[in-house]
Amino acid sequence: MTTVLTASGPEDLLAAVPVVLGFHPQESLVMLTFGAVRSFHARLDLPPSADDAALAEVIEVLVAPSRTHQVDHVAFVVYSGAAAVAGRLAAALVPAFVAEGIGVVDVLRAHDGAWCSVPVRAGATEPPMVPYDDACHPFTAEAVFAGRVTHASRAELRATVAPVAGQRTRWGRLIESLPEPGPADVTPVGELVTGWVDRGEPPDDDGAARVLGAITRIEVRDAALYAVTRETAHDHLRVWAALLRGAPDPQVPDTAAVTAFCAWMSGDGALAWCALDRCFDVDPEHPLGTCLAECLVRAVPPAAWEEVVDSA
Template structure:
């Protein structure tokens, strides 16, 4: 389901941000874009303010905006640091305008109040005004559509944290299974398909079989190709459950498939949280690295279905050895880009 939000005021913008991100950002720079194919981005801002943040923000946000023909943008700085917000505005606005991208506004939000950040040197912020993004019509629409908005990115990441009891049960079962062979491709696919169709959670024996098999490249590729627009949320539900019970050795592969499902469902923030878990165990995981590149480049989920056109400027896909996730160039609409602080 695609959520359409029509923002007509700063309060609308501020209410839209947690809906499109899936959580209420803190110490963040958020960019909402508008055009034929829009995407939304978030960057971490680490207190105390880092003098290099503005330059890094320009590089991180302008490149995908230029690449995807963005018409206009709005920036929201979630911070109590007015000087940082002013420096960000001073760095971002001229760069975007010079590139032909209109800047509708730069806002600073903190503790239920917002200000308009000055763009001209020496100008002052507007007086703070209250806003409520929890009782806004956008929030009600999100609830009606079944979209959950969490209090922070940490709460979002917590939805992927290990279930200790489940992991202990499954680890013991996985250890007793032999190394997976080619026959496990069909079996693992059938098990996941059954949970997707029935809406059931993975059972212990089946989960152990899938987790033992997911180390095979052909099992992972089959898992990726089984995901469709109609089934992506159910696939995500299943793989989140598997990730929360995965033993350490199976976490990278399981987390990468989970990240793929989150990306395909338009939940970029959740995809990054899954990749966090992947890279904690295997920082150079191949599929995870490919997906991270897709998120950084703002590649849209639709690029997965478009295949590999001959024009090198268009999205391209290869297959095999985790190459299925090697999609390049294009956009990633309706969600976030995320850069962790150094």
């Protein structure tokens, strides 16, 4: 899902952030990029301390993909009630990006429905904060019209792929009653998922058990990935997110990785990270999950997967 917004001022930037992230961030540093062939956005938790080592890590995480994608300009929004933290971030980020030849449009601090520009000079005093309300902004209205959901927080977004206890128990019992999965499961699993995608239906119990029981097979998982295109990614995401919510622990890593893949393909990096959190909770070194995490960190675009498919 591609979101194109044209911002002409600070309040446009503030309204754009929850639309492109899919949630209203808190205690976060957000970077919006402009002018690249494939622009992207990034969100980081605020570092627990704003010492030199923490700031250097933040700079490297954000500069590296900006350099790779030849970004022209960036804008930063610090979501925090701590002016000192925002000031330290601004004083470190702006020179680092300018040194790379990347212009900085602005550094804003937002908190409790108000914003201000953060002075770049270390120790300078912030101007008074200005109230803002993005609920009625045209960007928000456009997102609603397009059917995009903006969650109140990252926790609320994460809840969309959180486990459902009763369903996990029910599906787990059904999986235990099935024979060991094998290569022959590739076609029936693909047909089940395609049916749910095409009909807009949620997975049924028996079908979900068949899919989840087989997804630990590499050939089944790979076939599930190859079935996803950027045009169908959103619908596949709906199905795999539902499967993830009911997946028993042994099936969580592979199911979560496929869910993250669908989210990445649909342009929803924030939800992809939420799915990967579930993957790594069970298997911190899951190969596909680790690969997808690297893609997200490096802001690799979904078009890269299409190139892989075309060359296969």
